[in-house]
Amino acid sequence: MPGKKVCIVGSGNWGSAIAKIIGHNVKASNRFDPMVNMWVYEEMIDGKKLTEIINTEHENVKYLPGHKLPKNVVAVPDIIEAVKGAKILVFVIPHQFIGKLCDQMKPHIAEEAIGISLIKGIDEGPEGLTLISDIIREKLQIEVSVLMGANIASEVADEKFCETTIGARNEANGHIFKELMQTPNFRIAVVRESDTVELCGALKNIVAVGAGFCDGSVSSTTFLESCGVADLITTCYGGRNRKVAEAFVRTSKSIAELEAEMLNGQKLQGPQTSAEVYKILKKRDMVNKFPLFAAVYQICFEGRQVKEFITCLQNHPEHF
Numbered sequence: 311m312p313g314k315k316v317c318i319v320g321s322g323n324w325g326s327a328i329a330k331i332i333g334h335n336v337k338a339s340n341r342f343d344p345m346v347n348m349w350v351y352e353e354m355i356d357g358k359k360l361t362e363i364i365n366t367e368h369e370n371v372k373y374l375p376g377h378k379l380p381k382n383v384v385a386v387p388d389i390i391e392a393v394k395g396a397k398i399l400v401f402v403i404p405h406q407f408i409g410k411l412c413d414q415m416k417p418h419i420a421e422e423a424i425g426i427s428l429i430k431g432i433d434e435g436p437e438g439l440t441l442i443s444d445i446i447r448e449k450l451q452i453e454v455s456v457l458m459g460a461n462i463a464s465e466v467a468d469e470k471f472c473e474t475t476i477g478a479r480n481e482a483n484g485h486i487f488k489e490l491m492q493t494p495n496f497r498i499a500v501v502r503e504s505d506t507v508e509l510c511g512a513l514k515n516i517v518a519v520g521a522g523f524c525d526g527s528v529s530s531t532t533f534l535e536s537c538g539v540a541d542l543i544t545t546c547y548g549g550r551n552r553k554v555a556e557a558f559v560r561t562s563k564s565i566a567e568l569e570a571e572m573l574n575g576q577k578l579q580g581p582q583t584s585a586e587v588y589k590i591l592k593k594r595d596m597v598n599k600f601p602l603f604a605a606v607y608q609i610c611f612e613g614r615q616v617k618e619f620i621t622c623l624q625n626h627p628e629h630f
């Protein structure tokens with residue numbers, strides 16, 4: 311039986327780091343087709359198409375400079391072309407773009423395709439919070455797992471040791487994804503609580519902006535996986551959300567200005583996730599119960615002073 315074709319949907323900082331791993335791993339396993347498609351949001355770099363640069367120099371010079379991608383990873387600018395025949399879809403784009411992209415992909419998804427989302431974010435739905443994996447499930451009608459962990463893309467690409475967590479409602483699929491992405495320095499644990507894993511990944515981005523902490527009411531052991539406390543610590547020390555938030559205080563520029571200046575096209579997920587969560591909290595009259603998340607949102611978008619950050623926490627309802 312021919313191996314399953316893999317398509318990586320996305321090619322940013324994390325997308326390119328994971329492409330490096332997947333490109334190597336598919337060659338070592340009969341389960342997968344040795345050629346991997348990577349969908350690239352096309353842009354021009356010094357007069358050349360990014361896809362052409364990737365396919366000739368085998369490097370994503372904009373989003374993961376300094377790392378060669380395996381030659382069997384093929385950059386494809388057309389999403390329909392990229393997903394054609396793919397049985398395994400790895401979603402790794404900034405969360406704000408997922409809905410539109412799924413709509414474009416929908417008529418072209420192979421039967422029996424399965425997906426995994428590496429995207430850290432949430433969306434606001436009519437009933438409250440919508441997971442990014444739910445958007446993919448609902449729009450594409452496929453089974454979706456998630457992968458989230460204490461993983462900084464450039465460190466993973468440098469083959470520094472770290473762990474990560476796959477949340478898979480279908481455990482067998484979880485193990486297929488583990489075979490696709492595990493390496494000696496990127497160790498994967500598979501757990502069944504997919505939603506908890508995904509929420510950890512999304513919400514830590516808000517906490518990273520404020521470098522605080524969160525709690526919840528689900529199985530606390532999941533927080534001890536890489537997607538939980540470990541990712542909080544990692545992101546608060548080394549992530550982009552944290553770096554831009556620090557510059558926000560030092561320079562008094564807006565988050566949007568700093569994102570454009572500091573990240574060369576990479577996208578912050580924390581401020582926007584704080585806005586999505588804030589809207590949901592407001593709708594449910596729960597803003598007072600989440601003073602840290604509310605404060606991060608208000609500082610990012612409503613001109614609230616950073617020096618009021620502590621005051622927000624001093625006034626947590628638990629303390630009265």
Ligand SMILES: NC(=O)C1=CN([C@@H]2O[C@H](COP(=O)(O)OP(=O)(O)OC[C@H]3O[C@@H](n4cnc5c(N)ncnc54)[C@H](O)[C@@H]3O)[C@@H](O)[C@H]2O)C=CC1
Pocket residue numbers: 320321322323324325326350351352373402403404405407428429430431461462463464575576577578579
């Ligand atoms: N970078 C990291 O260290 C890690 C990132 N993640 C998560 O992975 C997800 C993807 O992040 P990265 O790969 O780092 O991306 P990135 O932050 O490098 O984002 C830029 C990517 O978005 C694409 N893009 C720009 N406009 C677009 C549009 N209109 N439609 C579709 N794509 C567009 C760009 O071409 C580029 O590929 C995020 O949810 C992030 O939180 C998770 C773990 C680690």
Ligand SMILES: O=C(CO)COP(=O)(O)O
Pocket residue numbers: 430459460461462463518541544545548549550551552578579
């Ligand atoms: O998700 C990440 C670390 O696990 C990356 O965080 P940043 O997006 O803040 O760089």
